[in-house]
Amino acid sequence: MAGEIWVLVEQWRGRVSDVTYEVLALGREVSAATGASLQAVLLGSDVKDLLPTLGAADGVLVTEHPTLGEPVSEIWALALAQLVERHQPLVLLIPQTNVTMEIGSLLATRLRLPFVNFCRDIQVTDKRLVARCLLYGGKVEATVAPQTPAVLGVLPGVRPQEQGRAERTPTVTAISLDLPAEPPVRFKGYTEPPPGDVDITRENILVAVGRGIQRPENVALAEELAAALGGAVCGSRPVIDQGWLPPSRQVGTSGMIVKPQLYLALGISGAPEHVQGMKDAALIIAINTDPRAPIFSVAHYGAVVDALEVLPVLTEIARSRRRVA
Numbered sequence: 104m105a106g107e108i109w110v111l112v113e114q115w116r117g118r119v120s121d122v123t124y125e126v127l128a129l130g131r132e133v134s135a136a137t138g139a140s141l142q143a144v145l146l147g148s149d150v151k152d153l154l155p156t157l158g159a160a161d162g163v164l165v166t167e168h169p170t171l172g173e174p175v176s177e178i179w180a181l182a183l184a185q186l187v188e189r190h191q192p193l194v195l196l197i198p199q200t201n202v203t204m205e206i207g208s209l210l211a212t213r214l215r216l217p218f219v220n221f222c223r224d225i226q227v228t229d230k231r232l233v234a235r236c237l238l239y240g241g242k243v244e245a246t247v248a249p250q251t252p253a254v255l256g257v258l259p260g261v262r263p264q265e266q267g268r269a270e271r272t273p274t275v276t277a278i279s280l281d282l283p284a285e286p287p288v289r290f291k292g293y294t295e296p297p298p299g300d301v302d303i304t305r306e307n308i309l310v311a312v313g314r315g316i317q318r319p320e321n322v323a324l325a326e327e328l329a330a331a332l333g334g335a336v337c338g339s340r341p342v343i344d345q346g347w348l349p350p351s352r353q354v355g356t357s358g359m360i361v362k363p364q365l366y367l368a369l370g371i372s373g374a375p376e377h378v379q380g381m382k383d384a385a386l387i388i389a390i391n392t393d394p395r396a397p398i399f400s401v402a403h404y405g406a407v408v409d410a411l412e413v414l415p416v417l418t419e420i421a422r423s424r425r426r427v428a
C-alpha cells in the first residue's frame with residue numbers, strides 16, 4: 104500500500120488532547136500492518152512546544168499560521184485539503200470530538216474522498232483498510248472497506264492512550280500553506296461555564312440523568328440524591344438541549360469527559376456519544392426500564408427499574424447512612 108498513515112493532532116488551548124494519543128496508537132498498528140510510515144499532522148499558530156509529546160509518530164508535519172490558532176473546522180479542513188493534495192497520504196485519521204467532528208466531512212467533500220465516520224476500530228485485511236463504525240447513535244455497527252486514499256473519523260477510546268505516548272522528539276517537517284488572512288469563518292471566543300458552577304470533571308460522585316427522567320421537575324429528585332451522596336448532577340445531551348441542566352453539566356463527546364469514582368446513570372440509554380464521556384468511571388451503575396439498553400453493557404451493576412420510583416428510595420438510604428456515620 105502506497106502513502107503514509109496520517110493522524111490529525113487535536114490540540115486545543117495549548118494542549119494535545121488524550122484522544123490524539125489513542126488514535127496515534129491505532130495509527131501505529133495500521134502503519135505496522137501496511138508498512139507505511141506514521142505521521143502526526145499538527146496545525147496551529149504557535150505549537151512547537153507540543154512536538155516532543157508526539158514521539159509515537161515517525162514524523163510530524165507541522166503547519167503554523169495565525170488563522171489556525173483555534174480549531175475552526177472550515178479553516179482546518181482547508182489546510183488539510185492542501186496538505187493531502189500535496190502529499191497524498193494513504194489515510195487520514197481524525198479523532199472525533201466536539202472540537203474536530205466537522206473537519207472530516209468538510210475535507211472529504213472538498214477533495215471528493217471516501218469518508219468513514221464514527222470508527223471504533225480499523226484493521227488491515229487482505230491489504231485493505233477495514234473499519235468498524237457505528238451508525239444511528241450506536242444501534243447499528245457497519246463494516247466498511249473504503250477505497251484509499253480515505254478520511255476516517257475515529258471515536259475516542261479506540262486504544263489506551265498510553266500506547267500512543269512516547270518521550271521522543273520525532274522528525275519534524277514544517278510546511279507552509281496558502282491560507283486566507285481573513286477567513287470566511289472566524290473564531291469569536293469560548294463560552295466559559297458560569298463562575299461558581301460545578302466542574303463535573305472534578306467530582307467523585309456523579310448522578311447522571313437522561314431523557315428517562317421525563318420532566319424537568321424530576322431533575323430535583325436527582326439533585327437530592329446527589330446532595331445526599333456528596334456529589335453533583337450531570338446529564339445526557341437531550342437533558343441539556345431541553346434546558347433542564349446547564350451545558351456545563353453535559354457528559355459525552357460534545358460535552359465533558361468524566362472519570363468519577365461513581366457514575367450513576369438514570370434513564371440514559373447508553374448511546375456511544377454519551378458512553379465515550381463516562382466509560383472510564385471507576386464504578387458505573389445503570390438504572391433503566393429497558394433491559395436491552397446499551398448502557399448495561401458498560402455498567403458494572405444495573406437495575407431494570409423505574410428511575411423515578413428508585414430515586415427517593417436511594418436518597419433516603421444515602422441520608423440515613425450519613426446520619427449513622
Ligand SMILES: Cc1cc2nc3c(=O)[nH]c(=O)nc-3n(C[C@H](O)[C@H](O)[C@H](O)COP(=O)(O)OP(=O)(O)OC[C@H]3O[C@@H](n4cnc5c(N)ncnc54)[C@H](O)[C@@H]3O)c2cc1C
Pocket residue numbers: 204240312313314315316338339340341342353354355356357358359369370371372373374375376377380390391392393396408409410411
Ligand atoms: C454529533 C453528536 C454528538 C453527540 N454528543 C452527545 C453527548 O455529548 N452526550 C450525550 O449524552 N449525547 C450526545 N449525543 C446524542 C446521543 O446520540 C443520544 O441521542 C443521547 O445520548 C441519548 O440520550 P438519553 O440516553 O438521555 O436518551 P434516550 O436515548 O432517549 O434514552 C432514554 C432512556 O431512558 C430509559 N427510560 C425511560 N423512562 C425511564 C424511567 N422512568 N426509568 C428508567 N429509565 C427510563 C429508556 O429505556 C431509554 O433507554 C450526540 C449525538 C451526535 C449525533
